[in-house]
Amino acid sequence: MTSLREMAPDRLAELRRVGLSWRSSGQASLHGPLLRLAESLDRAFRLLATAGWDAEEERHPASLPAELLQRVHYLHSFPHQATFPVRLQPDEANLDEFRRGPVVDPDGHLVLTQLAPTRDVLTPAACHHLYAQHESSALDAPLYLTTRNTCFRNEPYYEPLRRQWSFTMREIVCLGSRSEAIGFLDRGRSTVDTLLKHLGLDVDWCVATDPFFRPLESPQYLMQRLEPTKHEAVYGGDLAIGSANLHHEHFGENYSISRAGEPAHSACLAFGIERWLFAVVDRYGVQPESWPDPASTMQQMVSATGGQWR
Amino acid sequence: MSSDGAATARTALREWILTKNRDLDQRQLADDTPLFAQRYLRSVHLPELILLVERLRGQPVDVSDLTAGHFRDIHTIVDLFITGTNDSEST
Numbered sequence: 459m460t461s462l463r464e465m466a467p468d469r470l471a472e473l474r475r476v477g478l479s480w481r482s483s484g485q486a487s488l489h490g491p492l493l494r495l496a497e498s499l500d501r502a503f504r505l506l507a508t509a510g511w512d513a514e515e516e517r518h519p520a521s522l523p524a525e526l527l528q529r530v531h532y533l534h535s536f537p538h539q540a541t542f543p544v545r546l547q548p549d550e551a552n553l554d555e556f557r558r559g560p561v562v563d564p565d566g567h568l569v570l571t572q573l574a575p576t577r578d579v580l581t582p583a584a585c586h587h588l589y590a591q592h593e594s595s596a597l598d599a600p601l602y603l604t605t606r607n608t609c610f611r612n613e614p615y616y617e618p619l620r621r622q623w624s625f626t627m628r629e630i631v632c633l634g635s636r637s638e639a640i641g642f643l644d645r646g647r648s649t650v651d652t653l654l655k656h657l658g659l660d661v662d663w664c665v666a667t668d669p670f671f672r673p674l675e676s677p678q679y680l681m682q683r684l685e686p687t688k689h690e691a692v693y694g695g696d697l698a699i700g701s702a703n704l705h706h707e708h709f710g711e712n713y714s715i716s717r718a719g720e721p722a723h724s725a726c727l728a729f730g731i732e733r734w735l736f737a738v739v740d741r742y743g744v745q746p747e748s749w750p751d752p753a754s755t756m757q758q759m760v761s762a763t764g765g766q767w768r
Numbered sequence: 769m770s771s772d773g774a775a776t777a778r779t780a781l782r783e784w785i786l787t788k789n790r791d792l793d794q795r796q797l798a799d800d801t802p803l804f805a806q807r808y809l810r811s812v813h814l815p816e817l818i819l820l821v822e823r824l825r826g827q828p829v830d831v832s833d834l835t836a837g838h839f840r841d842i843h844t845i846v847d848l849f850i851t852g853t854n855d856s857e858s859t
Contacts, residue, residue: 636807665836674831681811684839685804706807 463617470618472744484616484623491746492735496626499734500606501753503628506649509760511602511642513630518587518607521578526590529712532582535678538671541580541610541623547572580610585629585726589709592633597717600634602642619736620697626731631724633710635717639725643702646727649759650691650700656755659737661691661699694740699733702726777824777850781842784820788813799843809839821849 465473470480477492488496507513521543527533533540546556556571563569581587584607592601606628613621632642647663654661665686673679682688687705690698703726709715710722717723734752742748778799786794789808803809809817817839818829829849839845 677811677814680814680831680834681804683834684814684836686836706810 461615463615463621465618473618473739476739476744476746478618480618484613484621486618486622486625486732488735491749492739495738495746495749495752496731496735498751498753499729499731500626500628502653502756503630503729504604505753505756505760506646506653507602507604507630509756510645510649511630511632513602513604516588516591516603516605518581518584518591518605520608521580522587522590523577524579525577527579527582527586529590530586530708531678532586533579535668535670535676536582539582539611539613539669541582541612542576543578543580544570544576545574546570547574581607582611583609583629583728584627585631585728588629588631589633589713589715589724592715593713595633595715595722596719597633597715597722600632600638600642600717603631603633605629605631619732619739622732625733628729628731630727632726633715633717633722633724635720636706636723638717639704639723643704643725643727647689647702650702650727652759653752653756654691656759657738657750657752659693659699659741661693662695663689663702664692664698666690666698666701693733693737697733697736698730699737700727700729703728774846774851777846778842780820780824781845784817785809785842798841799846800841803839803841805840814839821845825850 470478473492474480477488477490479487479489481487504515507515524533546552552572556569559569559571561569584605587607588603588605592603595601606626608624609627610624612623616622630646632639634642666688667673667679667682668688670676670679687703689702691700691702693699705724705726707721707723709724710717715722715724738749742750782794782797785797785803785808786792789797792808797808801808818831822829837844838848
């Protein structure tokens with residue numbers, strides 16, 4: 459059962475004053491200074507994507523078909539994190555029965571009648587849409603993409619800005635040859651390090667694994683242990699605010715994406731916007747005037763190199 | 769384990785890897801060839817590889833102890849899991 463991990467009351471009150479509304483479902487609403495900072499962070503990451511690799515922006519829905527996610531066995535690997543969008547069976551008798559009922563009980567639980575078949579999963583990671591979108595592509599050059607989505611993950615507990623049921627993820631993805639994917643990650647990490655340095659945020663890059671269900675039974679988990687492919691930028695010793703992930707041919711093979719006649723390799727840089735908010739507030743306090751402007755910082759980094767990162 | 773046992777294990781591992789890579793010239797597969805980094809083996813092969821190593825060493829492999837580099841190449845696998853001459857298995 460999910461629980462809420464309590465943040466120190468004074469810290470939560472401070473965050474409320476700068477634009478955080480925290481819901482008992484483990485979700486955050488943002489407004490005011492925190493929302494402006496979140497948007498500035500996202501602009502910084504988009505600028506990183508376009509200045510670094512001329513990445514094409516894509517926008518995708520809140521959910522994607524389970525059949526597509528299962529190409530990479532997602533629901534076997536992470537069933538505990540999945541959230542499914544359900545709908546009432548749309549026949550009028552069923553809808554009438556729903557309306558005649560309590561609809562919502564005193565505990566706030568929906569009292570559902572018959573449900574329509576569920577085919578979708580709420581987006582668990584923004585980049586999954588990109589591989590599905592480019593299914594059956596034959597690439598004659600590396601493909602760089604970026605997207606942002608609200609992602610949903612069930613967690614054992616929730617904590618404002620640090621661990622949420624829904625959160626905002628910006629990703630930059632490379633689909634290409636093995637060397638192109640590795641080169642993308644190397645340059646990406648280096649640039650993110652520079653951004654972090656300019657923003658005054660100290661992180662350690664740590665080897666990590668994804669949170670597989672029954673990990674010791676998962677070949678993919680054991681593979682990540684044996685041949686590390688995931689590195690996280692960890693702020694404050696325990697908060698991963700970004701990650702650099704090498705997927706090898708995992709997505710290329712399962713979505714029939716090729717590069718020079720071979721299954722494409724892929725890699726992604728992922729940024730959890732709310733966690734960056736936490737890091738900035740933790741580092742600079744709750745006076746918005748003292749916060750850095752990430753988008754301006756990134757723009758200055760681009761300008762300093764004459765805009766020629768590629 | 770005797771040097772004969774180690775040699776037998778190397779041969780068995782080599783032959784098994786070649787069955788997974790029919791197009792691979794066996795002269796390209798050295799004892800220090802990075803098996804996963806070169807993509808000769810992938811995660812889908814891991815369960816079978818672990819069973820093979822367990823058969824060759826005559827005892828189970830504790831997968832909770834596996835960590836980076838343990839299955840890097842034939843040489844490392846034999847040293848760590850067959851002859852036990854490399855003490856990094858417990859790290």
